[in-house]
Amino acid sequence: xxxITAVVILAALGLLFGAIxxxxxxxxxxxxxxxxxxxxxxxxxxxCGQCGYPGCKPYAEAIANGDEINxxxxxxxxxxxxxxxxxxxxxxxxxxxxxxxxxxTIAYIREDECIGCTKCIQACPVDAILGAPKLMxxxxxxxxxxxxxxxxxxxxxxxxxxxxxxxxxxxxxQQPDLAINIKEVS
Amino acid sequence: xxxSNFTSEIPIYEIPGGIHPEEHKTESNQTAISSLPLAKxxxxxxxxQAGNRSAPTVELGQSVLKGQVIAKNxxxxxxxxxxxxxxxxxxxxxxxxxxxxxxxxxxxxxxxDGRDSWVxxxxxxxxxxxxxxxxxxxxxxxxxxxxxxxxxxxHIKLQRSEGIETLIINAAECEPYISCDDKLIQENAVExxxxxxxxxxxxxxxxxxxxxxxxxxxxxxxxxxxxxxLKLDVKIGVVPTKYPSGGEKQLIQLLTGKEVQQGKLPAxxxxxxxxxxxxxxxxxxxxxxxxxxxxxxxxxxxxxxxxGNYRVPIGTPVKHLIDSVQTQDYQQLIMGGxxxxxxxxxxxxxIVKATNCIIMAAKSELSQPQDVAPCIRCGECMIACPASxxxxxxxxxxxxxxxxxxxxYNLFDCIECGACAYVCPSDIPLVQYYRYAKSSIRNNxxxxxxxxxxxxxxxxxLERIERVKREKAExxxxxxxxxxxxxxxxxxxxxxxxxxxxALARVQAKKKAQAEQSDLKPKQDEGS
Numbered sequence: 180x181x182x183i184t185a186v187v188i189l190a191a192l193g194l195l196f197g198a199i200x201x202x203x204x205x206x207x208x209x210x211x212x213x214x215x216x217x218x219x220x221x222x223x224x225x226x227c228g229q230c231g232y233p234g235c236k237p238y239a240e241a242i243a244n245g246d247e248i249n250x251x252x253x254x255x256x257x258x259x260x261x262x263x264x265x266x267x268x269x270x271x272x273x274x275x276x277x278x279x280x281x282x283x284t285i286a287y288i289r290e291d292e293c294i295g296c297t298k299c300i301q302a303c304p305v306d307a308i309l310g311a312p313k314l315m316x317x318x319x320x321x322x323x324x325x326x327x328x329x330x331x332x333x334x335x336x337x338x339x340x341x342x343x344x345x346x347x348x349x350x351x352x353q354q355p356d357l358a359i360n361i362k363e364v365s
Numbered sequence: 366x367x368x369s370n371f372t373s374e375i376p377i378y379e380i381p382g383g384i385h386p387e388e389h390k391t392e393s394n395q396t397a398i399s400s401l402p403l404a405k406x407x408x409x410x411x412x413x414q415a416g417n418r419s420a421p422t423v424e425l426g427q428s429v430l431k432g433q434v435i436a437k438n439x440x441x442x443x444x445x446x447x448x449x450x451x452x453x454x455x456x457x458x459x460x461x462x463x464x465x466x467x468x469x470x471x472x473x474x475x476x477x478d479g480r481d482s483w484v485x486x487x488x489x490x491x492x493x494x495x496x497x498x499x500x501x502x503x504x505x506x507x508x509x510x511x512x513x514x515x516x517x518x519x520h521i522k523l524q525r526s527e528g529i530e531t532l533i534i535n536a537a538e539c540e541p542y543i544s545c546d547d548k549l550i551q552e553n554a555v556e557x558x559x560x561x562x563x564x565x566x567x568x569x570x571x572x573x574x575x576x577x578x579x580x581x582x583x584x585x586x587x588x589x590x591x592x593x594x595l596k597l598d599v600k601i602g603v604v605p606t607k608y609p610s611g612g613e614k615q616l617i618q619l620l621t622g623k624e625v626q627q628g629k630l631p632a633x634x635x636x637x638x639x640x641x642x643x644x645x646x647x648x649x650x651x652x653x654x655x656x657x658x659x660x661x662x663x664x665x666x667x668x669x670x671x672x673g674n675y676r677v678p679i680g681t682p683v684k685h686l687i688d689s690v691q692t693q694d695y696q697q698l699i700m701g702g703x704x705x706x707x708x709x710x711x712x713x714x715x716i717v718k719a720t721n722c723i724i725m726a727a728k729s730e731l732s733q734p735q736d737v738a739p740c741i742r743c744g745e746c747m748i749a750c751p752a753s754x755x756x757x758x759x760x761x762x763x764x765x766x767x768x769x770x771x772x773x774y775n776l777f778d779c780i781e782c783g784a785c786a787y788v789c790p791s792d793i794p795l796v797q798y799y800r801y802a803k804s805s806i807r808n809n810x811x812x813x814x815x816x817x818x819x820x821x822x823x824x825x826x827l828e829r830i831e832r833v834k835r836e837k838a839e840x841x842x843x844x845x846x847x848x849x850x851x852x853x854x855x856x857x858x859x860x861x862x863x864x865x866x867x868a869l870a871r872v873q874a875k876k877k878a879q880a881e882q883s884d885l886k887p888k889q890d891e892g893s
Binding site for chain 2 (some may be wrong): 213219222223224225227234236257290304305307322324345346347348349350352354355
């Protein structure tokens with residue numbers, strides 16, 4: 180009798196917990212791979228493809244599947260460091276074959292020379308170029324990530340990548356060298 | 366320096382840390398506030414306040430009168446700017462500004478006509494008949510920002526009305542060399558208290574406390590006389606002279622014993638604090654109808670022959686000031702005090718609403734950057750820190766760019782007073798490391814926002830391309846079906862065959878045309 184009771188209770192508990200787990204797996208279903216999202220969050224979202232993948236998210240997926248973390252020049256050394264921290268891997272130097280870390284540049288179209296071919300519009304990964312066939316195109320400066328992808332397709336070479344001038348809002352203090360000190364009271 | 370023997374009317378509490386640097390205030394606070402000759406050109410920086418850059422409302426070549434609006438707010442978190450004198454707008458362009466970076470920013474340049482004639486001002490003694498919103502709007506439109514140094518727009522600070530019980534007037538002026546608030550109180554205590562009364566009226570009466578250091582006996586005397594004259598209930602809280610007792614959180618702690626917690630505002634403790642100069646500006650704006658077009662500036666330092674306090678129009682170039690006092694060889698030019706000020710990079714930059722002092726330092730007056738020795742873990746910085754932080758830990762982490770760890774040690778509670786660097790026996794420029802770390806973290810946050818936006822735009826683009834592809838396939842499928850049905854309906858085999866052939870030919874022609882035009886087509890299709 181005791182044996183049967185025990186089996187029944189255990190079976191009932193098993194069913195109950197199974198139902199709870201089943202319900203939880205439906206209710207709290209995780210869309211996509213959370214580690215990919217976390218890696219993608221660290222990547223600079225330039226969408227430049229210098230890593231060899233068509234955008235930041237595909238590279239994030241590749242990293243999650245074991246690819247090296249040093250293939251992102253826009254992210255720079257700091258990017259490699261944060262990825263290493265996130266994934267518990269070794270900090271390694273940037274892969275030089277992928278290009279070097281440059282200061283942020285923004286695309287500017289020399290508008291007089293633009294022939295309206297729309298090739299750059301198709302190349303832009305973040306839809307930051309505005310224009311229509313046979314009409315002048317222009318870059319929405321605030322949206323440009325400086326990925327360089329529009330430069331190559333331009334048949335008349337009218338796109339310049341210009342460095343962003345420093346402004347008060349983007350300025351930061353340098354590692355200190357100037358100190359203003361005063362004498363001790365006697 | 367002379368100390369007041371006036372005993373504080375409210376109990377004074379202790380703050381941790383603090384330092385006692387040489388005060389150097391007597392050099393500049395012996396003479397009355399005076400004026401300098403008018404500059405020929407004024408450079409008004411449109412990004413001088415905390416918040417958004419003001420938007421110009423004047424055109425090139427336009428003549429303006431003193432006090433006329435030349436730039437208005439961009440959003441609520443911004444401020445108005447007014448012409449500091451009458452003249453002509455000669456440029457609206459990027460000019461060097463009074464900022465630690467030495468960068469350029471958008472300025473309005475006004476060439477003075479020498480007449481200094483005002484716009485028509487509306488005096489209003491009967492401000493009590495105005496509603497709270499009307500008074501706030503006037504303060505906003507008068508371009509008033511906190512004159513203690515942070516230039517925070519005052520109308521925003523005054524916005525929150527629930528739960529405020531006490532107004533603290535900050536007259537501590539704890540930084541060495543600076544004496545502009547001291548002199549302003551000595552000469553205009555009545556107006557300052559009237560300004561405080563206006564603020565009090567905004568909240569239907571507040572308790573008013575004025576917090577002042579005991580090294581300003583004359584100012585304390587002036588407040589006593591003024592409050593008797595106005596019959597205003599003002600408590601004078603005299604705090605011992607110690608730097609940085611004038612920091613907002615520090616003064617609150619000294620006067621009330623309460624600490625403003627991390628992420629909280631003084632308003633959460635029922636307090637609102639305004640600088641004495643700001644109270645004066647509010648008085649002028651509401652009673653006299655005068656916008657904020659000038660302020661008292663301390664010109665001092667051993668290389669300044671005419672040390673003193675001067676009423677200077679906003680936008681006056683630094684060069685004009687140092688020429689007017691006929692300075693001898695100065696070695697360093699500091700805007701603000703010796704602890705928190707910065708070296709002026711361009712003499713052509715105009716002074717801003719936050720400029721309380723310009724130090725023309727002679728050779729070896731202010732000690733120069735020393736050779737930095739290694740940290741010996743003596744802990745002096747920790748004892749000096751008024752925010753009870755661990756400056757050594759912050760230093761290691763900031764130096765190693767470990768910003769997250771620095772944040773864990775409450776980097777953002779640092780008020781950048783520089784007491785730690787002042788006491789450091791190894792001459793480590795500690796506060797500069799914290800500024801570096803703080804500004805780097807702020808920059809990284811901005812970059813993160815930008816990256817998130819780029820990711821959203823990229824994903825939206827991929828989704829759109831996918832959707833267009835799908836819609837096109839669907840359209841083709843439907844067209845094919847229609848044709849098939851039409852052929853079936855016609856019933857004749859020959860006709861059907863012919864129709865199929867014709868359709869195939871059309872499809873092929875279309876595909877060819879598509880291949881030529883590649884991706885352009887989808888965009889047009891999308892709209893249809």
